[in-house]
Amino acid sequence: MKAKAITLNDIAAKLNVSTVTVSKALRNHPDISPATTKLIKNTAEELGYTPNIMARNLSARKSNTIGLVVPKIAHFFFGSIIENIYDIAFENNYEIILTVSQENTEREKKHIQTLLAMKVDGIIISITQETRDYEIFEIVKRRGVPIVFIDRIPQIENINSVAINDKNGAIKAIEHAIKLGYKKIGHFAGYTNINIGRERLLGFKEAMERNNIAINPDWIIEGGFGENYGYDAFMRLYKQNNLPDLIFTVTYPVALGVYMAAAEVGLKIPDDVDVICYGNAKVQNFLSPPLSCVDQPTDKISRNAMDIILHNINSQDLVEPRNIVIETDLILRGTCTKFNKAT
Amino acid sequence: MKAKAITLNDIAAKLNVSTVTVSKALRNHPDISPATTKLIKNTAEELGYTPNIMARNLSARKSNTIGLVVPKIAHFFFGSIIENIYDIAFENNYEIILTVSQENTEREKKHIQTLLAMKVDGIIISITQETRDYEIFEIVKRRGVPIVFIDRIPQIENINSVAINDKNGAIKAIEHAIKLGYKKIGHFAGYTNINIGRERLLGFKEAMERNNIAINPDWIIEGGFGENYGYDAFMRLYKQNNLPDLIFTVTYPVALGVYMAAAEVGLKIPDDVDVICYGNAKVQNFLSPPLSCVDQPTDKISRNAMDIILHNINSQDLVEPRNIVIETDLILRGTCTKFNKAT
DNA sequence: AGCAATAAAGTAAACCATAAAGTAAACTGA
DNA sequence: TCAGTTTACTTTATGGTTTACTTTATTGCT
Numbered sequence: 168m169k170a171k172a173i174t175l176n177d178i179a180a181k182l183n184v185s186t187v188t189v190s191k192a193l194r195n196h197p198d199i200s201p202a203t204t205k206l207i208k209n210t211a212e213e214l215g216y217t218p219n220i221m222a223r224n225l226s227a228r229k230s231n232t233i234g235l236v237v238p239k240i241a242h243f244f245f246g247s248i249i250e251n252i253y254d255i256a257f258e259n260n261y262e263i264i265l266t267v268s269q270e271n272t273e274r275e276k277k278h279i280q281t282l283l284a285m286k287v288d289g290i291i292i293s294i295t296q297e298t299r300d301y302e303i304f305e306i307v308k309r310r311g312v313p314i315v316f317i318d319r320i321p322q323i324e325n326i327n328s329v330a331i332n333d334k335n336g337a338i339k340a341i342e343h344a345i346k347l348g349y350k351k352i353g354h355f356a357g358y359t360n361i362n363i364g365r366e367r368l369l370g371f372k373e374a375m376e377r378n379n380i381a382i383n384p385d386w387i388i389e390g391g392f393g394e395n396y397g398y399d400a401f402m403r404l405y406k407q408n409n410l411p412d413l414i415f416t417v418t419y420p421v422a423l424g425v426y427m428a429a430a431e432v433g434l435k436i437p438d439d440v441d442v443i444c445y446g447n448a449k450v451q452n453f454l455s456p457p458l459s460c461v462d463q464p465t466d467k468i469s470r471n472a473m474d475i476i477l478h479n480i481n482s483q484d485l486v487e488p489r490n491i492v493i494e495t496d497l498i499l500r501g502t503c504t505k506f507n508k509a510t
Numbered sequence: 511m512k513a514k515a516i517t518l519n520d521i522a523a524k525l526n527v528s529t530v531t532v533s534k535a536l537r538n539h540p541d542i543s544p545a546t547t548k549l550i551k552n553t554a555e556e557l558g559y560t561p562n563i564m565a566r567n568l569s570a571r572k573s574n575t576i577g578l579v580v581p582k583i584a585h586f587f588f589g590s591i592i593e594n595i596y597d598i599a600f601e602n603n604y605e606i607i608l609t610v611s612q613e614n615t616e617r618e619k620k621h622i623q624t625l626l627a628m629k630v631d632g633i634i635i636s637i638t639q640e641t642r643d644y645e646i647f648e649i650v651k652r653r654g655v656p657i658v659f660i661d662r663i664p665q666i667e668n669i670n671s672v673a674i675n676d677k678n679g680a681i682k683a684i685e686h687a688i689k690l691g692y693k694k695i696g697h698f699a700g701y702t703n704i705n706i707g708r709e710r711l712l713g714f715k716e717a718m719e720r721n722n723i724a725i726n727p728d729w730i731i732e733g734g735f736g737e738n739y740g741y742d743a744f745m746r747l748y749k750q751n752n753l754p755d756l757i758f759t760v761t762y763p764v765a766l767g768v769y770m771a772a773a774e775v776g777l778k779i780p781d782d783v784d785v786i787c788y789g790n791a792k793v794q795n796f797l798s799p800p801l802s803c804v805d806q807p808t809d810k811i812s813r814n815a816m817d818i819i820l821h822n823i824n825s826q827d828l829v830e831p832r833n834i835v836i837e838t839d840l841i842l843r844g845t846c847t848k849f850n851k852a853t
Numbered sequence: 854a855g856c857a858a859t860a861a862a863g864t865a866a867a868c869c870a871t872a873a874a875g876t877a878a879a880c881t882g883a
Numbered sequence: 884t885c886a887g888t889t890t891a892c893t894t895t896a897t898g899g900t901t902t903a904c905t906t907t908a909t910t911g912c913t
Contacts, residue, residue: 172629172653174899185863190900200861215649220627221573222899225564225868240596241589250583253610257617262624265608267596274600281605284563286515306558310515394792423796430798449737450791453766455773455798517869528893533870543891565869568898 234282236292243448251469289313289476313479336461336495337370348506353386357417397424419446443503456501577625579635586791594812632656632819656822672834679804679838680713691849696729700760740767762789786846799844
C-alpha cells in the first residue's frame, strides 16, 4: 500500500549511471555534462523523486533549519514575531522548527534538547516566565549552536539578544502621563524576575523619581501577565478604596483585566480611572475607550534575530555576541490623553 | 570552535564496548546488563550526548513527525488550532513541523514537498483561499502519507476532513435573533467564493426564509473579512440612512469595524444597532458591549484531526477516510440578547 | 606525436543510528 | 556431564545522501 519513495539509486539504476552522478546532476554540479544533467533531471521528475532530507542533512552535516522556541502562539505579540520569522526564513531558504513551551520550563528544556538532536543550525528563543536554570543554554553554547534570545532575556554573559528597550518604553509612558498632570500612578507589574517585568518596573520608578513624584508601594502590584491578574489586582485596590488615578499595566491582557473589573464595579475609563499598557494589539482600537499603549515593533525583533542567527551560521569564526535594543513608540488612543482628577 | 557533537561511537570508544551496545543500553534494551546500562548512561550524561535524530529517523524509517500547513499564524482561529495541535503532539511524543503558506498557493505546494522530503508521518492542512490545483494532494496520497484537511476543505473524493458546520452556525445565530423579535437583519458576508463565506451566507438566507422574514438585498454586503470592510459597509448603510436593526458579520474583525463605525457616528450598540458575529476570540469579552458570536470549537478540530492522523499512522491497513463535521455553539454576551426596536 | 590540462564520469568512505544475525561464556537441569 | 538455553555482547548490513578522491577519455598546445 505505502509506495516506497524513489531514491537517487532508483534513478541511477534506470539510467545506468552511478548514484553520485545523479546526486551531482540534481545539484547542478559542474562535474556533470549539461546533457546528462538534463536527462537525469527529467527522469527524476518523471519518477517523482523527492530527496530524503534526513539523509541529506546527515551527510551534509547541516540542516538548513532554525529552531524557534516560544512560550505561546495564540498571542498577538508572539504570533506576529513567529509569522515574521517564518517569512524571513522562507526568503532565505531555511526551515523553521517551531516549538511551544507553554510557559513550562520542563517543556522548554525538552524542546531545546530536541532541537539540538535535530541538528538545527541555530536557535531563536523567548524563554518562559519561570526559566531560572540556565544550564541548558550553556549546553547549547558548548555545542557551538548559535542562539539568540528575543524579548525575554536571561542574565547570562556573552549572549546574543534582541530586546525591547523596556525601561525606556515605560519611562516614555509615565513621563507622558506626568506631563498631563498625573501624580497618583500605579503599576501592575507582572513578574519582576523576568527582564520585561523588571525593566518596566524600573522605568516606572525612574520616571517617577526623575519627576519627583512619590511612589506609593501599595500601587505597585506584582503577580502575572494575564487578564486574571489585572482583574484581581484592580479589585484588591478597589476594595481597599485605594485606587490610583492611572494604572500602567505590564501587558495588554492585564489592562483587559482592568477594563473588565472597572466595568464590573461601575467605574468609567478614562474618567474614573485611567489606564495605559505595555504592548500593542490591533483590538485595542476597538475597546471602549481605545487603549493607549507602548508599542513594541515586532518586525524589528524578527528581522534582527534572523540577521544575527544567519550571520552566526554563515561565518566560520567566532562572532562577537550582539545585543540589539529596539526602541518603542508611544501610541495614544482613548486613554491617558488628558488628566482626569479622580477621587 | 564548534565542538563536534558526541556520538554513540565516542561513548563506545571511551568504554571499550561496541556502538551497538551503547545504542541498546540507552534504549533500555534487555540485551544489556543493568550494570553496563547504568555505566553507559552515566557516561552519556557526562559527555553530554544527544542523539542525532536525522540518523535515527533515517535508520528507523520513521520520523515521529507530523507536518502542519496553515495559511496564517497571527490569527486567533489558526493560532488556537496550532497551539492545540502542538499540545496533543507533545502528549503523544510527536514533533510538529509547522509551515505557513501566507495564503500563497505556490508556497503551499513547496511546503508540502518539503514535508514529504522530511518524511513526515502525516500531514494536517488548511488550504489557502486560492488553492484550486489539487495535484499535489494526489502525490501525497500516492506516497502513502496520511493527510487530513481542516476547516478549508477541497472538493476531492476520499479524503479525511474535519470541518465546521458553518451553515448551521449561521442558522443558529439568525434563528436566535428572530426568536428575540428581530426582523430587520443584515449580513456583512465577506467573500462568498470561499466556503466559509458561502456557507454562512447560505445559512443566513435559509434561516430567514424558513421563518418567513423578508431578505433585504441592500443589507447583504460582500467584500472582505477585515475591520476596514466592516467599517466601510456600516458607513455605507448609515449614509443611506438604511441601517438594519441587527448586523450579522461573517468574521469577528468585521464586527470590530462595525463597532468602530458605530462609535464614530454616535450610535450605541446594542441599543441603536445590534451586532452578532461569526468566530470567537477572548477579547470579545472586553469590548463594550461584550460581543456575542458563533463559536467554532478549535479544540475539537485539533483533537479530531490529530486522532485521524495518529490512527492512520499507526494502522498498517488502509483506513477508511473520515469526514468529521463539528457543530458550533452560540455564545451570548452583551449583544443580540434582547430585541431593541430601532429607528 | 607527446604531454599536460580538463571534462565527465566513477569509487570509496563517511554521516550516525538501528536491526538482524552471530558468538562466546555462563548457566540450567536431568 | 553435556546438550540446550540465556546472557551479554560483537559483527555486519542498512538507510539515502554527500564529500573527497580516482579514473578514463578528450582536448589543446607545442
